Amino acid sequence: MFVTRxxxxxxxRLHKGHAFSALTAWRAAKDxxxxxxxxxxxxxxxxxxxxxxxxxxEDLAWLGLDWETSVRRQSDHLTDYAAVVETLDRHGLLYRCFRTRKEILDAIGDAPHGPAEAARPGPHPVEEEARLLAEGRPFAWRLSLDRAREAxxxxxxxxxxxxxxGLGPDGETGRIKVRPETAGDVVLARKDAGTAYHLAVTHDDALQKVSHVIRGQDLFEATHIQRLIQALMGWxxxxxxxxxxxxxxxGRRYAKRDRSVTLAELRAGGLTPDRLRAELTP
Structure with missing residues (x-):
């Protein structure tokens, strides 16, 4: 069964880029x-x-899309993701990282072999970790690539x-060799937040039996680490x-951070869904 999302x-608010991605996945499912x-x-x-x-x-309904109910809201399922973190930790695949984002960014700037090297800080010495835990310092759970390879x-x-x-940003297609080292030891959860994107998305794709992940090329590189998580969890x-x-x-891609014109604004300006759908034909 073909299942996408x-x-x-x-x-x-959603913009044209979101509409294009949603329509692309919706049309693929219909076809x-x-x-x-x-x-x-x-x-x-x-x-x-x-x-x-x-x-x-509102925006997707106006665009003419329909979808199955009920809709999964990730914030309602944080215990599911916590269980995955517990499983990975039990198998020795995670380590606590107390370094701040600024410290990691500074290390990236100083790394002689590039950002991926600095994004693999490694676990703290046992005594230091015990001290930081006793102090109540916040930490992130990182996936150890070294331990994952061994496992x-x-x-x-x-x-x-x-x-x-489809196509990656450099035309990649077909069978792609996974290169998780390009992402380093990614964060899968934080003490103050139950999960991170890579863990939640792979868990939900497996749970919802998604057969085809249809999304923008900006997420192509994320596939490498997500495929590794799937292998480690048997998904x-x-x-x-x-x-x-x-x-x-x-010439700039649509993005929320650039305050791209939203679908709500286009709708208020008189754009019809039929016209937008025709414009967004792949």
Whole structure:
């Protein structure tokens, strides 16, 4: 069964880039006679807002999309992600990292072999970790690539691949060798936040039996570490289909941080959903 999803974060109103991605996934599901899911990825309590979630439903309905109910909201399932963290920790694949974001960024600037080297800080010495825990210092759970490679075995690690039916940013397609080292020892959870993106998205794709992940090329590199998590947890690997990123008249891709014109603003200006759908044909 062909199952795909659109999984926005409610950190702002949707823009044309979101509409293009949602339509691309929705059309693929319709063409395959499959299922289209909507998932709300709201694990960041500092940026996600209820009014933006409401806006997502309004915008997608106006666009003419339909989806299965009920919609999975990640903030309702933090215990699920905590269980995954516990499993990975029990297998010795995680370590506590007390370094701040600034310290990591400073280390990236000083790393002789590039950012990925600095993003693998490694565990603290036992005595130092015990002291920091006693002080109540906040920490992040990082996935150790060294331990992951040991757990999988060299042959499985070297043979890890994913299927790309679309195109990566440099034209990558077909069977892609997984290169998790490019991301370093990624953060999978923080003490003050139950989960991070890579863990939550791979968990939910497995839980919801997503067969095809259809999303923008800006997330292509994330596939490498997500495929590793799937292998470590014994989760199935979906097929990936990354699509081009929609750009505005100035050549810059649409993004919330650049205050791109929203679908709500386009709607208020008289744009019809039929016209937008025709404009966003792949």
């Amino acid at each position: 659109f999984a926005p974060s409610p950190t702002g 395959a006679g499959g299922r289209f899911l909507l998932r709300i990825e709201d694990i960041d309590p500092t940026r996600c807002r209820p009014e933006f979630e409401v806006g997502i439903f 999988l075995g060299g042959a499985a690690w070297d043979g890890l691949k994913f299927i790309e039916e 199935p690997a979906p097929v990936y289909r990354h699509h081009r990123l929609l750009a505005g008249p100035d």
